[in-house]
Each structure stands twice: as C-alpha cells, then as structure tokens.
Amino acid sequence: MCKSPDGYGSSALHSNVKFLVAISVAVLFVSAALATPVQYRRVGNLEARQADCADPNAAVALLRALNPTSDDHFYTTNATEMEAFLANDGYSAQGITAFVFPTQFGTTVPLYRLFNPSMVDHFYTISESSRDAAASQHGYVYEGIQTYVYPPTDQVCGSVVLQEAFNSAVEDHFYTTNATEMEYDLTHHNYIEEGISAFVLPP
Secondary structure, eight states, X not given: OOOOTTSOOHXXXXXXXXXXXXXXXXXXXXXXXXXXXXXXXXXXHHHHHHHTSOOGGGOEEEEEEEEXXXXXXXXXXXXXXXXXXHHHSOOEEXXXXXXXXXXXXTTXXXXXXXXXXXXXXXXXXXXXXXXXXXXXXXXXXXXXXXXXXXXXXXXXXXXXXXXXXXXXXXXXXXXXXXXXXXXXHHHHSOOEEEEEEEEEBOO
C-alpha cells in the first residue's frame, strides 16, 4: 500500500482531515455561542429603551392659536380653554402643533407654561431654571404644567423636533414642528431661533 510522505496511509489521512474539520466547526459554534450574550444585551437595551416610550394612543393634541393684535401664540391641550380664548380673547385657531401626553410616563418631562401680562406673551419650557428666572426676573406668571414631552437630549419613540423662536419686536415666543414654517418666520417675521424646545409626536 502506498504511504503518504508523513508515513500515514490514506485512510488515516482522511480521518485526520475529518477530525480537523470537526474541531473547526466546534470552534465556530463556541464562538457564536459566546457572542450571543453580547447580542442579547444589545437587544435588551433596545427593548428597555422602547419601554421608556409613552403610549402613543394616549397622546393628545397640542392646539395652537394666535392673537393678531398682541402677536401672541397660545398653546394648550385643553379644548375648552382653547374655545374660551377663541371666543373671548381675540385669538384665531391655527390647528394642531403636535401630539403630547397628559400625564408623565417613561422618559417624558413636564412642559411648563408661563404668561407675561404686560408683554402678552405665553412662554413654554421644560427647564425649571428658565421657568423660575422668567417668573422672578422677567414678569412672567407661572401657570402650571401644560403637558408632558420628551426632553431635547435624545430623539426617541418616533418623536420630532419642537423648535422654539422668539421675536423681540413683538415679544412673542413661537413653537412649531414644521421646519418650513419656522424658516419662513425666521426669514420674514424677524424671529430668532432659540433651539430645540422638546421632542413631541408629529401632528
């Protein structure tokens, strides 16, 4: 019988090849198994992050109105309150700005509402320090928590940007999720962009 150069017969060589293949398959299997916990942890984080999302079915409309005399934009989730502003205070309805949450859930935070009677300006912020400064230094009256929104640190849960701008000439804070609308007001109505106010669900 012919021998291979190393002195083993062909049957022995085949056995060695099979053994090496089996070892390689085993190594690949163990490597995949060891990688599984890392993949699971990533999925776990994603699931935990999604668990922080508020139920979109619980979201309510953030209504917007404008008083053309005072140039004040007003926002509320209370339809009855909006009707009173439209009927008695000279405001005109401007539709739904966004969908937000009536109670706190997951990573949502309070959106505070303030009003300056001398400027006739409504101001909305998630910042406690801005809320307190506006009330103590700039003539605003704190009117409570308007609603709950996602903070502007991370865009999550299908949310979109709620942009904020201010017009010092007419003393008005303006908020919108519509980038085209914001650009128009910045260009044609002398508003100055003040950044991301919060993240909200799109209208």
